[in-house]
Amino acid sequence: MNKKLVAALSGGAALVLALTGCSDDEGNKLDDWAKKFCDPAQAQFKKIQDANAAMQTADDGNTPSKKIQETDSKAFQQVSDAYAALSASLGKAGAPPAEGGEESQKNAVKELNSLSKGYTDLKKQVEGLDTGDKLKFAGGLRSLSDGINKLNKQSEEAFKKLEAKDVGKAMARQPGCQTQNAKGSGQPSVQPKK
Secondary structure, three states: OOEOOOOOOOOHHHHHHOOOEOOHHHHHHHHHHHHHHHHHHHHHHHHHHHHHHHHHOOOOOOOOHHHHHHHHHHHHHHHHHHHHHHHHHHHHHOOOOOEOHHHHHHHHHHHHHHHHHHHHHHHHHHHOOOOOOHHHHHHHHHHHHHHHHHHHHHHHHHHHHHOOOHHHHHHHOOHHHHOOOOOOOOOOOOEOOO
16 A cells, blocks of 8 residues: 555635625625635635545555545545535625625535535445455545546636636635635545555
């Protein structure tokens, strides 16, 4: 069990940092809106980071496949739950007081729900891997990295459309969202040796 799979786990959480733009006279309202979302979101960002860390450290080179499977399954569920909670928080915060804010909020909620479902699907896939055969298990983990990469790419595409305006700047000023300025990365746990 010697190689880490190359795949980014997070990135979806950064979606909430990049919604749309606003005029200068809406700045205070926008900061208030960002605080309303970012304060409760901080706990969810931490859950995603903790799940990433758990997967990165799940294999010490001698960890049984079953233990790796359990760690990854739990981490995927944790990430799925966190994205669902972020989506709910964004829905509760309402549309940002900015031009195009309602559409941006709806798109972000949809994206976060999609990410939540994607990680639930990965959880089911990792639970279905054959831990009795190290080669098959390793192959299964490699295929999971493709799923994670797909989710990450999906998230990044959404960010590119949204991140350049004032809502993202207002969110970045909030302590609850600041940890997401640098994208964290995670990986499913290490592949077993062949």
